[in-house]
Amino acid sequence: MSRLNAANVTLANEIISHYPKKKSALIPLLHLAQEQDGYVADDAMEHIAELVEVTPAEVLGTCSFYEMFKRHPVGTYMINVCTNISCQLLGGEELLHHAEQTLGIRPGGTTDDGMFTLEDVECIAACTEAPCLQVNYRHEYRLSTDDFDRLVADLRSGKRSDIPAHGTLGTVRQHIPADRRAGIKHPDDEGTPAWFASRQPAES
């Protein structure tokens, strides 16, 4: 239940500066909030509304459309098992069933210790590597049920430090140094790039 902290406000303003219009930064900022708290808190949405100058209802409207935004705490590790067609053909549903049995939860549920949330998801662009899943959106390929058990054991025992806690997506961000920018302006202030006019051949 928190607003963005000071470091994240700085980051948020940098992200906003990458767009011609502030509202375009909404989804990246919701991810930032989720990275901070593990889910998108109501206060964070209000804070984002202030930062991009829209109403909190607009932020909620956008937030609620997208599957990745969780409005309540979830497990440290989200395990998303693909059951779409390519995976189904090679045992995706059986893998999901095994995950349910092993973790003792249904898709959408979280284990009592708060370690795992299980989801039954659509195609995750790894169809040739079926059956597959993601842990906090990091792919694991061609899993047998034994592989799944090993994965869960490794996650429990802290052996998978390569996978950050839920909410963190890419661990590298784009930074555009002020002196390297071509210049991102509001559409009303933007015209034809000078270089374009000068490089077009004279009227033929």
Added chain:
Amino acid sequence: MSSHTNDGHTNDYVPHAPGYVDNEGPKVVTSRFTYEDSFTLERSLATGGYDGLKAALAKSPAEVAQEVKDAVVLGRGGAGFPAGVKWGFMPQIWPRYLVVNGDESEPGTYKDRLLMERDPHQLIEGCMIACYALGLNQCFLYVRGEMPLAHERIATALNEAYAAGYVGKNVMDTDVSIDIVLHWGAGAYIVGEETALIESLEGNRGQPRLKPPYFPAAKGLYYQPTIVNNVETLANLPWLMVNGAEAYKTMGSEASPGTRMLAVSGHVKRPGVYEVEQGVVTFRELFYDDNYCGGIRDDNDLKMFIPGGGSAPWFFEDQLDIPMEGRTVGAAGSMLGSGALVVMDETTDAVKAALRVVRFFARESCGKCTPCREGTSWEEKVLQRILDGHGRPEDIDLLLEIGTNISPGTYPVASFGDAGLDAVPFPPKQTTICPLGPSSVAPITSAIRRFRDEFEAKIDASADGGVAAVDAESEPVVAAAGGH
């Protein structure tokens, strides 16, 4: 020919690029995949990286655009529309934008993620070439949210490219200045549709806009002229700039030059992602040749296959000898779509497979228009009850009728020689705002036309004649409400 083609192919998986097979044949977009460090600026520069941008900057923007038009670079995102022609639709209005579609989420599709993870500099270079040709200075690279590794690789590559002067102010010490911004999504298949992508990039719910009037080339991002291109489409441009349109056209067929990345999944011996010349290789060669998938698993018989992602009508044994070319496949009743081939052998339950694809569309419908929102969930419900042994005799007709409310007329299907049925060519008609709703009809009409007996057998075996599944207040409203 290429400045960075590897000699000799291993014809095997490349472990650091999961699923990618280094098959024989020319490599345009995957030429660096065999290098473990293919995503670094160092490897890119050592293998001709940014030579294409340099070549482009030595020409006028109009000349670059002409080269792309001459090469007939077909869009790799789904519709297969020539990029050069689309670029020509932009009115002389500024500001204008390039939006790169890296939302890859069509069932069966796996190629853009590989391109973003394995060779981000090639994509960035392609974006720069397109921006230059289009005379614009702002590009947004929209990457699917569930791909953090792609975010990291692209963010790192952009930071390197800005620092090294390949992106940003005064590109390669010229007067040209262009910004590329990495943007990422948050989980919604529909956002891959170009107008929904634009809505999402504006910070809104990702729901499609009506075309017309909102054709992106005329009214796109912030209602300014915008080109939306797929990741793979743009990844072709560096090679094209270095080698030229003539060289590009020596690969593939006349109508579909160049190569395509194809993901073959399901019941083949060697599922994988292959870069293949367009329009010359047939489905049979792709599935059975040792250079590609090496046959159906356990040497089983092929039952059916999806030639272009979950949205594509199914093909069967009869269509195996068709070359993988957009027009030919379209005339035969389906589409090459996003280069996603899903192979199903004789052990596959046609009803179950159709249900799984339909369920995807039901889950992913954005809810903006009624025939899709209501229709897809009814399709799912009816298929589910047939599969569960509660099917009713009228359910097959009901499924077809719901389909007609979403896509009027005869839906595209493959020919069926044994039954004397002809192909109905692609694309389908629609009562909806976007093609997602109509796509849900593809698996249903494909499966019913071919395997009606399987549906009937399940319904005949229903113990209760469907009574248990019928809930008085949940009668399908759409069948009555649609059609006007």
